Amino acid sequence: MDHYQSTVENCVRRGSQSFEIDGSDIYATITLTVPPPTPWAIDCDAERGTVEEVIRFGEALSPGQTYRVFVNGTETTTFTAPLASTP
Numbered sequence: 001m002d003h004y005q006s007t008v009e010n011c012v013r014r015g016s017q018s019f020e021i022d023g024s025d026i027y028a029t030i031t032l033t034v035p036p037p038t039p040w041a042i043d044c045d046a047e048r049g050t051v052e053e054v055i056r057f058g059e060a061l062s063p064g065q066t067y068r069v070f071v072n073g074t075e076t077t078t079f080t081a082p083l084a085s086t087p
Contacts, residue, residue, distance in 0.1 A: 019055050026069045028055060 015031030030053055061067065061081040069077045 017053060017055060019057075021057075021060055021067075024065060024067050026057075026067050028069065028071045030072060 013033040015033050017030050019028040063083045066080045
């Protein structure tokens, strides 16, 4: 999953990550902690970069099943879980 985050120092800290699988939909939540506004406000939106997050599903996905992924309420992608490999 990718999301945008300020690259300005002291503007944001990574928060929690979680996911829930509901049938063929995966709902992921990623939070960032932003400090409250101050009189000497820093322009935290001046520089933003893409940050990649990796969530491991383990054995939670069904091989061959197509899933829709929602990150923070927005549909971002679909993918099909790979079929199990045999040795």
